[in-house]
Amino acid sequence: MEKNNRKQKDHVGGSKPPRFVQHGYLFLFFFFTLFITTQSKAFDYADALSKSLLYFEAQRSGRLPYNQRVTWRDHSGLTDGLEQGVDLVGGYYDAGDHVKFGLPMAFTVTMLSWGAIEFWQQIADAGELEHTMEAIKWGTDYFIKAHTGPNVLWAEVGDGDTDHYCWQRPEDMTTSRQAFKIDEKNPGSDLAGETAAAMAAASIVFRNTNPHYSHLLLHHAQQLFEFGDRYRGKYDGSVGVVKSYYASVSGYMDELLWAAMWLYKATDNEEYFEYLISNAHTFGGIGWAITEFTWDVKYAGLQILASKFLMEEKHKKHADILEKYRSKAEYYICSCLNKNNGSNVNQTPSGLLYVRQWNNMQYVSTASFLLTVYSDFLQNKNQHLTCHGGIVGHEEILNFAKSQVDYILGLNPLNMSYLVGYGSKYPNRVHHRGASIVSYRENKGFIGCTQGYDDWYNTQKPNPNILVGALVGGPDLQDNFDDQRNNYMQTEACTYNTAPLVGVFAKLLHTENKKLVHDFDSILVSSI
Numbered sequence: 001m002e003k004n005n006r007k008q009k010d011h012v013g014g015s016k017p018p019r020f021v022q023h024g025y026l027f028l029f030f031f032f033t034l035f036i037t038t039q040s041k042a043f044d045y046a047d048a049l050s051k052s053l054l055y056f057e058a059q060r061s062g063r064l065p066y067n068q069r070v071t072w073r074d075h076s077g078l079t080d081g082l083e084q085g086v087d088l089v090g091g092y093y094d095a096g097d098h099v100k101f102g103l104p105m106a107f108t109v110t111m112l113s114w115g116a117i118e119f120w121q122q123i124a125d126a127g128e129l130e131h132t133m134e135a136i137k138w139g140t141d142y143f144i145k146a147h148t149g150p151n152v153l154w155a156e157v158g159d160g161d162t163d164h165y166c167w168q169r170p171e172d173m174t175t176s177r178q179a180f181k182i183d184e185k186n187p188g189s190d191l192a193g194e195t196a197a198a199m200a201a202a203s204i205v206f207r208n209t210n211p212h213y214s215h216l217l218l219h220h221a222q223q224l225f226e227f228g229d230r231y232r233g234k235y236d237g238s239v240g241v242v243k244s245y246y247a248s249v250s251g252y253m254d255e256l257l258w259a260a261m262w263l264y265k266a267t268d269n270e271e272y273f274e275y276l277i278s279n280a281h282t283f284g285g286i287g288w289a290i291t292e293f294t295w296d297v298k299y300a301g302l303q304i305l306a307s308k309f310l311m312e313e314k315h316k317k318h319a320d321i322l323e324k325y326r327s328k329a330e331y332y333i334c335s336c337l338n339k340n341n342g343s344n345v346n347q348t349p350s351g352l353l354y355v356r357q358w359n360n361m362q363y364v365s366t367a368s369f370l371l372t373v374y375s376d377f378l379q380n381k382n383q384h385l386t387c388h389g390g391i392v393g394h395e396e397i398l399n400f401a402k403s404q405v406d407y408i409l410g411l412n413p414l415n416m417s418y419l420v421g422y423g424s425k426y427p428n429r430v431h432h433r434g435a436s437i438v439s440y441r442e443n444k445g446f447i448g449c450t451q452g453y454d455d456w457y458n459t460q461k462p463n464p465n466i467l468v469g470a471l472v473g474g475p476d477l478q479d480n481f482d483d484q485r486n487n488y489m490q491t492e493a494c495t496y497n498t499a500p501l502v503g504v505f506a507k508l509l510h511t512e513n514k515k516l517v518h519d520f521d522s523i524l525v526s527s528i
């Protein structure tokens with residue numbers, strides 16, 4: 001970040017199939033194709049899902065594997081950690097720069113994992129489970145390396161100031177790769193907490209496919225939580241270089257609750273649940289009604305997950321605290337739906353949620369995710385949501401999330417897809433070092449620190465490499481967007497923008513396919 005900040009069900013259900021079906025599937029196929037092509041233009045969520053996962057390959061740091069699909073990238077950052085005598089090769093570059101920032105990277109992995117857990121079947125039906133797990137593992141492999149002792153976690157590699165001074169491909173990097181850590185004397189409960197949350201959530205993802213790895217992740221997660229809980233402090237007080245980039249404004253109490261939540265989900269160990277209950281008040285878990293969910297502020301996600309426990313018999317004795325969590329969760333959902341008394345999230349004239357001008361899409365992306373999860377929760381429990389502005393059903397909530405995603409994919413005044421590489425019109429000058437400079441695979445001639453600014457950054461030419469699947473910062477309060485490389489508030493993409501969309505695309509794809517089959521059934525039945 002720049003400074004400051006598919007499967008179809010058997011169609012004809014029931015008794016006897018219509019005669020023409022018995023007579024030929026070819027005819028049926030023709031009819032179905034005609035049906036699809038005459039539908040109003042729907043968004044291709046399958047394509048969006050596949051593309052969103054490619055983005056994580058473009059952001060890879062370290063030695064790229066043989067099956068790397070984003071082929072304009074090559075190995076980079078191969079000496080990360082060397083100066084400090086620790087192997088920190090791997091992980092993700094954060095955004096358009098090459099700093100590996102621990103806190104947003106961990107949040108990215110937590111969101112990818114949550115999406116995989118919540119929408120497992122939908123992602124599997126779309127054939128993207130492998131890629132999703134690879135995206136998660138690229139992050140967790142790095143966290144394992146970065147957690148070098150029970151109470152030592154490497155927080156960052158590189159630093160914003162020196163990194164931003166240069167405009168280079170990652171393969172050419174000449175900037176400082178100094179690494180920074182937190183430990184007992186230099187605590188960072190927020191970073192330790194979020195990394196614990198990421199590894200605990202990922203341990204659930206790998207539980208069946210790779211149980212050994214899952215155990216390993218859980219072990220790290222438990223240690224990190226203990227470290228963060230025992231040695232309390234904000235990581236930006238210990239790692240000063242992060243202050244003007246990813247300062248922990250909300251502090252560390254949300255991450256400690258968040259970590260306990262994910263550890264409880266991963267272990268079923270009641271001690272973690274007790275932690276959530278006994279610290280609910282003092283850590284702001286049930287006090288903070290908040291209308292944004294980000295790499296910094298975890299309360300809304302925590303509150304939504306806590307609400308689900310209300311349904312479980314064994315948690316009845318804590319119903320009072322859980323109700324309070326739920327009330328705050330509902331506040332968040334109602335504010336997104338513009339149905340609170342007063343405090344709502346702003347919207348652009350075309351209906352995009354709008355929080356602030358710098359990288360506004362991160363709030364849209366996380367809101368779409370939480371709304372989708374909450375809609376599923378209400379549907380499963382056959383419940384409604386009561387907002388000040390009225391009673392809301394699960395369909396309305398999902399439709400609102402869909403409206404945000406459709407805006408992202410091009411249903412907006414500029415007909416612009418803010419998901420790079422999707423559709424026919426998308427940002428051409430994404431603020432991204434690697435994408436804006438000729439591919440290293442094509443031209444291995446060294447490009448120096450400021451040479452990149454002169455020869456590549458300062459041109460009006462479109463980026464030579466398309467950063468497929470990146471969600472850029474997006475339009476302003478008036479739905480305007482200026483596709484310029486130096487307009488980093490709008491044209492820069494971050495890993496945590498795309499991460500929540502993976503699960504949402506899979507869910508919307510599944511919902512649209514069900515609708516399509518349902519509508520087709522109706523047409524078939526009415527044509528008999």
Ligand SMILES: *[C@@H]1O[C@H](CO)[C@@H](O)[C@H](O)[C@H]1NC(C)=O
Nearest residue numbers: 339340341342343387388389
């Ligand atoms: C809505 O907000 C207004 C202004 O803060 C307040 O006076 C009113 O009592 C609120 N209504 C409800 C039902 O909470």
Ligand SMILES: *[C@@H]1O[C@H](CO)[C@@H](O)[C@H](O)[C@H]1NC(C)=O
Nearest residue numbers: 410411412413414415416425
């Ligand atoms: C967006 O698409 C609509 C419908 O095709 C068209 O009427 C409108 O002029 C387009 N707007 C821009 C800015 O391209």
